[in-house]
Amino acid sequence: MLKPIVKLFKALNANVNPGEIAHAFSFGVLLGLMPKNNLLWALVFVFVLFIRINKPMYLIMLLIASTLSPLFGSLFDTVGYAFLTIPAFSDFFADLLEVPFVGFTKFNNSVVMGSLLCGIVLYIPMYILGRLFVFLWRKYITHFVRKLKIAKAVSKLPLLGKIAGMVAGE
Numbered sequence: 001m002l003k004p005i006v007k008l009f010k011a012l013n014a015n016v017n018p019g020e021i022a023h024a025f026s027f028g029v030l031l032g033l034m035p036k037n038n039l040l041w042a043l044v045f046v047f048v049l050f051i052r053i054n055k056p057m058y059l060i061m062l063l064i065a066s067t068l069s070p071l072f073g074s075l076f077d078t079v080g081y082a083f084l085t086i087p088a089f090s091d092f093f094a095d096l097l098e099v100p101f102v103g104f105t106k107f108n109n110s111v112v113m114g115s116l117l118c119g120i121v122l123y124i125p126m127y128i129l130g131r132l133f134v135f136l137w138r139k140y141i142t143h144f145v146r147k148l149k150i151a152k153a154v155s156k157l158p159l160l161g162k163i164a165g166m167v168a169g170e
Contacts, residue, residue, distance in 0.1 A: 032065020080114025
């Protein structure tokens, strides 16, 4: 349980490309917003695991966004219904349902489609926020945390000091 968090802090403090962390931030939000009971979610989840991103940040953002997604259920339903009822796409969606296994993606569910569309729209803003977070973390927050008295006290404890040393890259 502690290992992914240590890896995340190492990546934030190390010379890891900020883009990898920001993409993980964005993909985590995208997938966290979607309902988990469909093939579309599973396909995107597995696809993202093969991309070069920071996996701990991806999983943490996935958990955070999954916790917050029920608050936006009505928004997802409205957006998904509006998209699925566009007359120009009705024949396309009907043809897609005829393809074997495509129905398991539940793309025709208004909440699934709405959450996917909202996640796609939020991808670029979340990427920018992720880059900003990494910049602020590396420039200001790390130095601030190291100066705190509690951080100095924790680093003196044997087990926590070792973990803090691993996080700091010592």
